[in-house]
Amino acid sequence: MSRAFILLLDSFGLGATPDAGKYGDAATNTFGHIAAWAAREGKPMDLPNMEKLGLAAAAHTACGQWAEGFALREGFTAAYGAAREQSTGKDTQSGHWEIAGVPVLFDWGYFPKTAPSFPQELTDKLQALTGVPGFLGNRHASGTTVINQLGDEHVATGKPILYTSADSVLQIAAHEEHFGLERLYDMCEKAYELVKPYNIGRIIARPFVGANGDYKRTANRHDYAVPPHAPTLLDHVKDAGGEVIALGKISDIYAGKGVSRVVKGVDNMALFDALLKVEGEAGDKSLTFVNFVDFDQSFGHRRDVAGYSNALHEMDARLPEFMARLKPGDLCVITADHGCDPTSPGSDHTREHIPVIFFGPGVQGRALGVSDTFSDIGQTIAHHLGVQPLSNGTNLL
Numbered sequence: 001m002s003r004a005f006i007l008l009l010d011s012f013g014l015g016a017t018p019d020a021g022k023y024g025d026a027a028t029n030t031f032g033h034i035a036a037w038a039a040r041e042g043k044p045m046d047l048p049n050m051e052k053l054g055l056a057a058a059a060h061t062a063c064g065q066w067a068e069g070f071a072l073r074e075g076f077t078a079a080y081g082a083a084r085e086q087s088t089g090k091d092t093q094s095g096h097w098e099i100a101g102v103p104v105l106f107d108w109g110y111f112p113k114t115a116p117s118f119p120q121e122l123t124d125k126l127q128a129l130t131g132v133p134g135f136l137g138n139r140h141a142s143g144t145t146v147i148n149q150l151g152d153e154h155v156a157t158g159k160p161i162l163y164t165s166a167d168s169v170l171q172i173a174a175h176e177e178h179f180g181l182e183r184l185y186d187m188c189e190k191a192y193e194l195v196k197p198y199n200i201g202r203i204i205a206r207p208f209v210g211a212n213g214d215y216k217r218t219a220n221r222h223d224y225a226v227p228p229h230a231p232t233l234l235d236h237v238k239d240a241g242g243e244v245i246a247l248g249k250i251s252d253i254y255a256g257k258g259v260s261r262v263v264k265g266v267d268n269m270a271l272f273d274a275l276l277k278v279e280g281e282a283g284d285k286s287l288t289f290v291n292f293v294d295f296d297q298s299f300g301h302r303r304d305v306a307g308y309s310n311a312l313h314e315m316d317a318r319l320p321e322f323m324a325r326l327k328p329g330d331l332c333v334i335t336a337d338h339g340c341d342p343t344s345p346g347s348d349h350t351r352e353h354i355p356v357i358f359f360g361p362g363v364q365g366r367a368l369g370v371s372d373t374f375s376d377i378g379q380t381i382a383h384h385l386g387v388q389p390l391s392n393g394t395n396l397l
C-alpha cells in the first residue's frame, strides 16, 4: 500500500531566494528571524521533532546560516532540503499549484497600491449588480486592521469594505449579522465574474462580527479562486482511483479540482486533530493534503513573532502523534507555499525558500540540496503513488 501526506505550514519560509530582491524581500527569513527573536528574548526555539527531521539543516542549506539555537547534529531521520519558486508570484495559489506540478509562469493581475485601488469600472459594476450604496476601503490593507478602522461606518452605512494586498486578490469584508453572510457570499460570486478581465487569482469573503470599533473575523471566510490552468497532482491521483482528502483551505486553493473529500478545521490544532482522524481512513494511493493556515493568517500577516514561534512549538509537539501512526508505504512531506516574515515591514508575503522534508517508514535520512522548483515535491509524490508523472519537477527519492 502507498499513501502520501502533505503537511503544508502556510508561509513557513526558510530564507530569501536569490531573486528575492526583485520583490523587496532580499533580507527576509521567516524561520531565521523568528529564531533570532526567540534567542534575544532569552528563550531559544526548541523544535526537537522537526530538528531531528532536518528542519534546521534544510534552512542552513537554503540560506547558508544556522538559525539561532540550532546547529549541525547527527542522525537525521528524513530526506531534507529546500526549494525555490519558479512561479512569478509569491502568493498562496502559485505556491500550491507549483507544488502540485503547475507553476504559474504568467503574471497575475494585481491592484495598485493607490487609493482608490480598484478600477472605477469594476466598482461601478459591482455596485449596480448588488445594489449596495457604495464601498469603503478601496485600498491595500491588513484585513484585521481595516475592519476595526471601518467597521462602525460599515454598520452605519451598509457599505461593504473592499481591500487588497500584494496578492492577486480582491477581498470583501462585511458584518455577518448587519450585512448578512449569504449576501456577502453572493456579492463575492458576482465579483468573481467581474474580475475575470483583470486576471485576478481570487476573491475572498471576509465576514466579521462585533460592535463599536471592536470587530473580529469569523471562521466563515470563503475563497473563490480561479482553477489551475493544467491538471495538478491532485487530478493525477484522483484519476488513478486514489482518494484526495483536502484539509483546511486546500480545496479552495485548487478550486475543488482533483479533490475527493473536504475536511475543515477552525485552527491549526483542530486541523491536526482532523489529520489524525483522516489518517485512519486514508486508503491505498490516497493523497492527504493539509494547509495549516494560522502560521500565515494569524501570525505572519499580523507580524506576530511570538504567536508564530508559539504555533511552531505547538506543531512540533504534536508531530510524534502523527508519526507514530504511519504505516509501511507512507510518504509524508513538511513544506510551505511562500514566506511571511513576521519581522518584515508591512503585512505581505515574502519571497523565500520553502522546506522540503520527506519522512516516513521507508525514507532514509539524507540531504537533498536545493530544488529549482516546488514541483519536485509533487513529482516525488506522483512517483511514490505510482500515478501519472507531472509535466514539471523531478523525483527526489
Ligand SMILES: O=P(O)(O)O[C@H]1O[C@H](CO)[C@@H](O)[C@H]1O
Residues within 6 Å of the ligand: 092, 141, 142, 143, 144, 164, 165, 166, 167, 169, 171, 297, 301, 347, 348
Ligand atoms: O490581511 P488579510 O485580510 O489577512 O489578508 C491576507 O490574506 C489574503 C490571502 O492570503 C492576502 O490578501 C493577505 O494579505
Ligand SMILES: [Mn+2]
Residues within 6 Å of the ligand: 010, 011, 091, 092, 296, 337, 338
Ligand atoms: Mn499561503
Ligand SMILES: [Mn+2]
Residues within 6 Å of the ligand: 092, 296, 297, 301, 340, 349
Ligand atoms: Mn497569506
